[in-house]
Amino acid sequence: MSEPSVSPRLRGWHRILGLVALVTTVSGSVVALFLVPPDALQGQVERLLYVHVPAAWLAFLAFFVVFVMSVLYLIQRDPRWDMVAASSAEIGVLFTALTLALGSLWGKPTWGVWWTWDPRITTTAILLVIYVGYLAVRSFAEDPERRARWSAVVGIVGFADVPIVYLSVTWWRSLHQPPSSPMSMAPAFVWTLMLNVLAFTLVYWYLLLRRYRVAVAERELEDRAAEG
Amino acid sequence: MSYVWAGYALTWIAMAWFVWRLERRARDAARRLQRTGPGVDAPAASPR
Amino acid sequence: MEMWLRTWAILWKDILIEVRTKGTFNAMAFFAALILFIFSFAIGPDFELLRRIAAGLLWVGITFTGLLALARTYHSEELAGGLEALLLYPGEPRAIFLGKLIGNLMVLLVVEAILYPVAAVLFHMQLAGHVLPVAGIAVLGTFGFSVIGTFYSALTLHLRAREVMLPLLVLPLLVPVILGAVSATAALIDPSARGGVGGWVRLLIAFDVLYFVVCTWTFPVLLER
Amino acid sequence: MGQLGEASVSTGSSGAGTPALRLGGAGKRFARNWGLRDVDLEVGPGELVALTGPNGAGKTTLLKIVSALHRATTGTVEVLGCRLPAEENLVRERSTLLPPHGYVYEQLTGLENLRFARLMAGVKPTSETREQIDRALDRVGLLAAADERVGGYSSGMRKRLAIARLLLRPVELVLMDEPYASLDVAGIELVDEIVGELRAGGSTILLASHRWERAIREADRLVVMERGRITWMGSPGEWAGRPAGAGGA
Numbered sequence: 001m002s003e004p005s006v007s008p009r010l011r012g013w014h015r016i017l018g019l020v021a022l023v024t025t026v027s028g029s030v031v032a033l034f035l036v037p038p039d040a041l042q043g044q045v046e047r048l049l050y051v052h053v054p055a056a057w058l059a060f061l062a063f064f065v066v067f068v069m070s071v072l073y074l075i076q077r078d079p080r081w082d083m084v085a086a087s088s089a090e091i092g093v094l095f096t097a098l099t100l101a102l103g104s105l106w107g108k109p110t111w112g113v114w115w116t117w118d119p120r121i122t123t124t125a126i127l128l129v130i131y132v133g134y135l136a137v138r139s140f141a142e143d144p145e146r147r148a149r150w151s152a153v154v155g156i157v158g159f160a161d162v163p164i165v166y167l168s169v170t171w172w173r174s175l176h177q178p179p180s181s182p183m184s185m186a187p188a189f190v191w192t193l194m195l196n197v198l199a200f201t202l203v204y205w206y207l208l209l210r211r212y213r214v215a216v217a218e219r220e221l222e223d224r225a226a227e228g
Numbered sequence: 229m230s231y232v233w234a235g236y237a238l239t240w241i242a243m244a245w246f247v248w249r250l251e252r253r254a255r256d257a258a259r260r261l262q263r264t265g266p267g268v269d270a271p272a273a274s275p276r
Numbered sequence: 277m278e279m280w281l282r283t284w285a286i287l288w289k290d291i292l293i294e295v296r297t298k299g300t301f302n303a304m305a306f307f308a309a310l311i312l313f314i315f316s317f318a319i320g321p322d323f324e325l326l327r328r329i330a331a332g333l334l335w336v337g338i339t340f341t342g343l344l345a346l347a348r349t350y351h352s353e354e355l356a357g358g359l360e361a362l363l364l365y366p367g368e369p370r371a372i373f374l375g376k377l378i379g380n381l382m383v384l385l386v387v388e389a390i391l392y393p394v395a396a397v398l399f400h401m402q403l404a405g406h407v408l409p410v411a412g413i414a415v416l417g418t419f420g421f422s423v424i425g426t427f428y429s430a431l432t433l434h435l436r437a438r439e440v441m442l443p444l445l446v447l448p449l450l451v452p453v454i455l456g457a458v459s460a461t462a463a464l465i466d467p468s469a470r471g472g473v474g475g476w477v478r479l480l481i482a483f484d485v486l487y488f489v490v491c492t493w494t495f496p497v498l499l500e501r
Numbered sequence: 502m503g504q505l506g507e508a509s510v511s512t513g514s515s516g517a518g519t520p521a522l523r524l525g526g527a528g529k530r531f532a533r534n535w536g537l538r539d540v541d542l543e544v545g546p547g548e549l550v551a552l553t554g555p556n557g558a559g560k561t562t563l564l565k566i567v568s569a570l571h572r573a574t575t576g577t578v579e580v581l582g583c584r585l586p587a588e589e590n591l592v593r594e595r596s597t598l599l600p601p602h603g604y605v606y607e608q609l610t611g612l613e614n615l616r617f618a619r620l621m622a623g624v625k626p627t628s629e630t631r632e633q634i635d636r637a638l639d640r641v642g643l644l645a646a647a648d649e650r651v652g653g654y655s656s657g658m659r660k661r662l663a664i665a666r667l668l669l670r671p672v673e674l675v676l677m678d679e680p681y682a683s684l685d686v687a688g689i690e691l692v693d694e695i696v697g698e699l700r701a702g703g704s705t706i707l708l709a710s711h712r713w714e715r716a717i718r719e720a721d722r723l724v725v726m727e728r729g730r731i732t733w734m735g736s737p738g739e740w741a742g743r744p745a746g747a748g749g750a
Contacts, residue, residue: 047232129444133441137431150435292613
């Protein structure tokens with residue numbers, strides 16, 4: 001069993017990353033809530049987009065990382081890639097669920113309904129089901145090697161599904177309802193959004209690093225339990 | 229506006245909860261690693 | 277080429293076993309009929325409504341009965357002692373996937389060949405003049421469904437709670453198949469449904485090709501033990 | 502480091518030329534326990550090695566790894582000069598496993614099971630193949646029951662069918678897992694006969710069996726396993742003269 005370890009230099013570094021992520025996220029929220037002017041069309045509720053859009057961006061980024069790590073694992077069979085994939089998937093579920101919740105919070109005042117078959121939101125919901133499937137496979141497979149191999153397959157097959165789902169839902173929706181309202185592109189809006197996307201991305205990398213270290217420790221415990 | 233507050237509160241609570249749960253898991257794992265002998269990351273522990 | 281001999285070996289064995297035991301077919305036929313009748317009673321005799329949602333009801337029936345068959349893909353191997361019964365022999369492991377895929381496709385198409393006419397009668401679908409295109413769409417949709425089902429049933433074979441795991445893993449991949457098959461079929465037979473059949477057919481073909489390649493390519497990973 | 506660690510020096514006596522089989526620190530992990538742990542073994546071409554030990558000692562696991570059915574979790578495995586798991590197809594081509602419970606399809610007849618085996622090995626179903634099948638069935642005394650479903654076979658008959666399948670494909674390395682199990686006296690003699698023929702043909706044989714007193718009669722070497730490890734290895738002579746309790750089987 002290979003002995004994946006985390007170099008000491010990396011451990012101190014994560015506190016700095018955590019701090020930077022925290023500061024950026026706080027400032028992002030402050031700017032989004034108070035400083036940037038409300039949008040002419042949607043009014044105050046448009047501020048939700050400053051968290052909804054970054055969360056969605058992270059949900060898909062996290063699953064892209066799962067996909068890349070899954071491919072790497074199947075090629076090199078190095079347990080570290082599997083542990084990064086698992087960590088990214090768990091964080092991905094957090095962001096996906098958050099995106100859906102924020103989406104309905106935004107939908108209620110804008111369209112008067114908690115759930116709409118808007119292509120982006122529907123695709124995010126399907127992405128959540130893929131994540132749940134991925135994590136279910138991991139929890140139901142006892143042998144670590146098998147768990148890594150099968151979840152890698154689910155990560156790859158699942159990832160290929162996302163664009164097709166988005167395409168098919170967009171076509172399907174265009175048969176029944178005009179596309180959802182376009183977002184305003186005022187410079188203030190764009191900068192605030194970019195700041196929050198950066199903040200969320202930093203949070204993602206911090207959480208990935210921390211979750212990976214837990215995965216390493218738990219894998220070590222599992223290996224030791226098997227030694228007995 | 230209440231929806232906006234709810235949205236931001238939810239975002240912060242979700243992230244805080246995830247970090248808290250993560251730190252707890254990290255502590256548990258580190259403790260169990262110590263108890264089952266010197267580990268990769270854990271400081272050298274006295275043998276049980 | 278010996279790969280096709282191996283594919284034929286698995287197909288021949290599974291057909292022989294299915295013809296003799298009819299295990300999968302009986303379960304599916306009964307289940308499909310049950311679903312259609314329940315829909316009829318549940319939705320009532322409103323012909324106009326039934327005609328509009330007929331394609332959807334049909335594909336709900338196909339999805340659930342299909343999952344029954346797909347869960348039994350490696351049933352004969354399980355009785356024989358495990359997938360090792362197929363790994364004893366040299367040769368391309370992907371032949372196993374192809375053999376099982378064609379087998380599943382045939383079982384599903386046979387059940388659909390019964391399901392479609394019954395649904396046409398029950399739901400007053402005007403299939404006249406559209407039989408061939410509707411059948412073509414059914415084959416495209418069923419092929420995609422079979423590729424995913426045959427693939428994931430190999431993965432879930434050794435998982436706990438596999439009765440739940442197979443539908444859970446297949447569900448997200450079914451979205452484009454169901455949307456494609458239902459919308460294309462509806463566009464053909466229901467005058468009020470807008471939207472081009474061509475677009476949906478292209479989507480189904482793209483889905484089938486992509487997943488046939490992805491699943492065939494990674495299948496040996498599932499056979500490793 | 503993954504599963505391809507360095508090969509450690511093996512301790513077994515090796516015949517001339519490349520060994521038929523070399524295991525270096527081979528291990529196999531099943532979820533929470535290790536079915537095989539740090540096994541070093543080398544078998545020369547043409548050798549007959551008997552493998553014995555209590556249930557769960559790892560005999561079956563070892564045979565499955567050598568026949569490329571399972572992959573080793575740790576260590577290196579080389580069979581007939583081919584490295585596993587990279588060249589597993591080559592290994593499957595030149596070796597075969599006689600499983601304890603046969604891997605036979607109950608819904609098919611004996612004849613159909615062997616036809617399936619031939620097709621799966623990529624052999625065209627010609628009349629010559631049919632004769633080969635009939636000869637194999639005759640050799641194991643199943644010609645009469647050829648057209649009956651295996652579901653109706655006794656466990657002895659199923660084992661004979663598995664033996665017939667083995668005869669269909671002459672290979673360099675033959676792995677037998679409990680060949681004597683569920684066989685009557687005549688069946689056991691048949692197994693010994695076939696083992697003799699295989700040896701005469703120069704095949705290397707690895708034979709795992711509880712009944713070590715039977716297996717040891719013709720073996721060049723006896724390997725005793727317990728809890729996934731090799732606890733004793735030596736020639737039958739040494740086994741007879743061993744001090745009491747050493748490597749007790």
